[in-house]
């Protein structure tokens with residue numbers, strides 16, 4: 001099952017793998033044409049009603065595959081109004097093939113005729129709201145005709161994610177949907193799924209399409225993108241500073257560091273963008289838990305671990321905090337050891353490397369494919385989302401599992417994990433845990449690739465910070 005948003009992301013990932021939208025449309029049109037032949041027999045007459053979006057493009061392509069039959073295409077609009085390059089290319093190919101077409105701009109001129117089969121390629125996953133004119137009249141004309149109806153991808157007018165119909169939708173005899181079943185079609189018996197050549201890799205590997213989960217609408221306000229609180233520092237100071245700065249670079253509006261007073265000034269010294277709150281002493285410990293919980297109430301995500309150290313008291317503080325906390329948390333580094341023994345209502349993303357995962361009681365496997373299956377099982381047992389760092393990062397919430405391939409051996413430098421944890425925390429304020437962790441891993445690796453491509457090896461963690469925005473947005477705004 002796949003939602004339309006996830007489908008759009010996977011589609012973009014396929015493009016990045018070299019599989020162009022035009023290829024996918026060719027496969028989609030071919031699949032529809034095959035269904036029409038199966039359904040209508042070798043001598044069927046066919047009318048394709050095509051909208052101006054890519055759903056229409058699939059119908060236009062199907063008509064070319066059916067050019068040996070009595071086939072006609074009704075385009076709802078002018079060819080100049082076709083919405084994408086690939087649909088225009090398919091329209092030109094249809095003209096060149098000499099398949100009869102009619103352009104209908106006025107809804108009163110819609111005449112489906114009396115074919116054996118009508119192909120409904122009016123609206124697909126790109127529909128918003130109720131069908132407007134001339135699409136609305138076209139939907140009604142299909143429903144009033146005696147022809148058998150084959151819908152392309154989704155019955156036109158239906159919301160594929162919910163199955164809801166606003167006003168009107170086509171009532172088909174068969175739906176040929178692409179790649180995977182959409183939630184709104186799940187319980188129907190007239191649906192067949194066509195493989196259109198989107199490889200498993202486009203779903204499994206995090207890619208540029210996964211960036212589409214984050215948005216930054218123009219009417220946003222301060223705080224909409226999260227307040228992140230980093231709890232750490234004591235034996236180390238750079239780690240919490242890096243993590244908090246990474247959270248800002250990954251889009252958080254405010255980043256706080258709560259650290260022992262012995263190191264608070266030093267942490268503040270790294271950046272004026274950080275808000276540093278000092279607690280007594282030289283280590284985070286159980287005495288601080290009440291204050292941490294009180295502060296966490298005004299934050300969207302808490303990141304536990306950077307620079308915390310492995311003192312017994314700090315470990316106990318993490319455990320006590322998680323037992324009482326029910327918000328969103330990222331747990332990294334020395335804080336990870338507390339997780340397996342803790343009962344918590346918090347939504348937790350853990351970011352261990354392989355060694356830390358084993359210390360948590362997790363699996364080990366050299367082969368990343370085997371590892372990803374084992375990590376999925378362990379995440380399900382643990383009840384938390386895992387981001388296991390490695391040459392192939394494995395991200396799983398126990399149900400959905402993704403693998404990230406960005407990054408390079410230059411990123412074995414100290415502090416890159418703190419940057420990743422901070423980015424994960426920022427994204428966790430905005431999107432679901434598995435999406436946040438996958439996107440953070442992807443962006444962190446891409447940032448590292450940009451630095452090493454430009455400068456060669458010798459990267460330091462702070463180099464990643466200015467690259468993170470581009471890695472996450474890359475021309476999108």
Ligand SMILES: NC(=O)C1=CN([C@@H]2O[C@H](COP(=O)(O)OP(=O)(O)OC[C@H]3O[C@@H](n4cnc5c(N)ncnc54)[C@H](O)[C@@H]3O)[C@@H](O)[C@H]2O)[C@@H](O)CC1
Pocket residue numbers: 007008011024025028051052053054055056057058083122123124125126127128129130131132133135152153154178196
């Ligand atoms: N991997 C993929 O996602 C693939 C998608 N393909 C096809 O692409 C379709 C999605 O294409 P698009 O995103 O272009 O969207 P659609 O073709 O579903 O519709 C978008 C068009 O309809 C218009 N529109 C939106 N709501 C309307 C309304 N209520 N009344 C009237 N017009 C309305 C829009 O202005 C736009 O021109 C899928 O359903 C599928 O058929 C295929 O080409 C193969 C690959």
Ligand SMILES: [K+]
Pocket residue numbers: 055120121122123124151152153154155156
């Ligand atoms: K359709």
